[in-house]
Amino acid sequence: MPGYPLIADHGLLGDLQTAALVATDGSIDWFCAPRFDSPSVFGALLDHDRGGHCRVRPTVEVFTSKQLYLPDTAVLVTRFLTEAGVGEVVDFMPVTGATAAVDRHHIVRMVRCVRGRMTFALDIAPRFDYGREPHETHLTESGVVFHGARTAMTVHLIREPDDERLASIRVDAGDVHAEFALEAGQTRGILLETGAAGPIQEVRVDAAWRLHDGTVAFWRNWLSRSTYTGRWREMLNRSAITLKLMTYAPTGGLVAAPTAALPEQIGGERNWDYRYTWVRDASFSVYSLLGMGFTDEAAALGRWLRDRVDEQTDVKNGGGPLNIMYRVDGSTDLTEEVLEHWEGYRGSAPVHIGNGAAGQLQLDIYGEALDSIYAADRHGITAGHHGWLRIRDLVDWVAENWDQPEEGIWETRGGRQDFTYGRLMCWVALDRGIRLATAHGRPAPLERWHRERDAVYNQIMDRGWSPTRRAFRQHYASDVLDSSLLRMSTVGFITPTDPMWTSTLAAMDGELVTDSLVYRYDPEASPDGLRGSEGTFSLCTFAYVDSLARAGRLEKARETFEKMLTYANHLGLYSEEVALTGEQLGNFPQAFTHLALVDAAITLDKRLDRAGR
CATH class of the missing domain: 1.50.10.10 (Glycosyltransferase)
Incomplete structure (x- = not known):
């Protein structure tokens, strides 16, 4: 059936209270919040048309994608290769900790061009409560708020102070669609925050990298406790x-x-x-x-x-x-x-x-x-x-x-x-x-x-x-x-x-x-x-x-x-x-x-x- 990636064509993100699946095409097509067993925010994995997703991918039709984890971490990198350049989406969830259950959870999606140039398409289409809870969409120059009767999600833009507004941004039937062009060395992205209906706060690129470095350090420090030294x-x-x-x-x-x-x-x-x-x-x-x-x-x-x-x-x-x-x-x-x-x-x-x-x-x-x-x-x-x-x-x-x-x-x-x-x-x-x-x-x-x-x-x-x-x-x-x-x-x-x-x-x-x-x-x-x-x-x-x-x-x-x-x-x-x-x-x-x-x-x-x- 068209529209469905293979089950195996996914990587796993998580913050030790909930998790998300990211497909090799750059789509988050499964995510529940605030817990693993909570209703879904994105569920396209179970219904491509009605489930909801958050997708970042090149605008060109022909591209090759690859995925890898940064070694010894849960930081996932989805790479896109086109004739014009090479781009990456770096996905991770900052760890929430074990002290108490929290309502707010974050997915960071850092989008960067590493060679040549690339134009990315961004589509954000939440479907709260397995698609049963309608929502309203509020768009500003700094991000988006999706607000339902019981559920909310805020999207904060990751960008530099002198950036212009995202090109071609629009709201269609409650979903957000945008395009943005990057050249080698440039990084932009979004920070998804569930459980929050604003306020929207722009996130600077260097602040996003600090979140990234902290997440990498957490996983490598945790894994260093392993005593296994065998063949595999x-x-x-x-x-x-x-x-x-x-x-x-x-x-x-x-x-x-x-x-x-x-x-x-x-x-x-x-x-x-x-x-x-x-x-x-x-x-x-x-x-x-x-x-x-x-x-x-x-x-x-x-x-x-x-x-x-x-x-x-x-x-x-x-x-x-x-x-x-x-x-x-x-x-x-x-x-x-x-x-x-x-x-x-x-x-x-x-x-x-x-x-x-x-x-x-x-x-x-x-x-x-x-x-x-x-x-x-x-x-x-x-x-x-x-x-x-x-x-x-x-x-x-x-x-x-x-x-x-x-x-x-x-x-x-x-x-x-x-x-x-x-x-x-x-x-x-x-x-x-x-x-x-x-x-x-x-x-x-x-x-x-x-x-x-x-x-x-x-x-x-x-x-x-x-x-x-x-x-x-x-x-x-x-x-x-x-x-x-x-x-x-x-x-x-x-x-x-x-x-x-x-x-x-x-x-x-x-x-x-x-x-x-x-x-x-x-x-x-x-x-x-x-x-x-x-x-x-x-x-x-x-x-x-x-x-x-x-x-x-x-x-x-x-x-x-x-x-x-x-x-x-x-x-x-x-x-x-x-x-x-x-x-x-x-x-x-x-x-x-x-x-x-x-x-x-x-x-x-x-x-x-x-x-x-």
């Missing part, structure tokens, strides 16, 4: 910055992705809102951040998890004491609705905002939460007495409730099943609870926890193993394979060289793996309540690398990892899935994918070092 430093640095960009600093919560409703299949209905914090993703991220030395971020995520445990100990509606996901501030209002007036990315409707899976029972989150708490404890981030009482309550709940059907890790909408992965992570929850209590001499019903842990183990070995497939299966009523079970050896349930495990890996090799890429499961063999198909799941591919490395299949692990690196976009970013054509699909960028990349690289590095390779 550049890729892991980019993944670390990406994970940081998706962290809501006031609470420490990590969104699964900064986008909503990007499809898992073009034209399909698997279009979900990922702008929330999953207990699962947050738990996995603790491992990844600790593995790279980012203990402050891991501790913040640990506090976020403990806050959720503190807040919800009452079981309601047959669920558990934890929701599977929350808003970034920890609230639970994730009511799902469909934006009927938007066509969806390349016609992929419905466009969902909110997430109806929030109330599902997914037993695995308890194991992931306890595993991350245990990992943090081993790094000196230990819960106090009050925290331990809540942890004990959580483990007690698992001991009482592990043996029941649930929806599973993939949030299927086809009904509850006895998922093997959910049982596996219940075993982890009980095991980590036992280890924490024993390590610190904490009061706990250890005899009961031991009994239930062993019962989970025996059930998985009895009912989770398929004698026909010679492999562990997705759930007890099916022989379908499921790549979530790649974590069985990672969490210590089974040794990586156990014949039952090597047989499971071999079965996955033959059914779920295609030229190094890995499917979650076969939806045709295991109906999940949704129409359509999906691509390979990038998280699962990196989990496969981790499992291969642990099993001693180092050549295969390294080859698979190196191949997977070629599926990153031009900036080293990954979405959720990879289509048969190699196109990235699903919400973008995906935290789950990047944290799995980090884990796989660290595991593979250790095994290669140990083998002297």
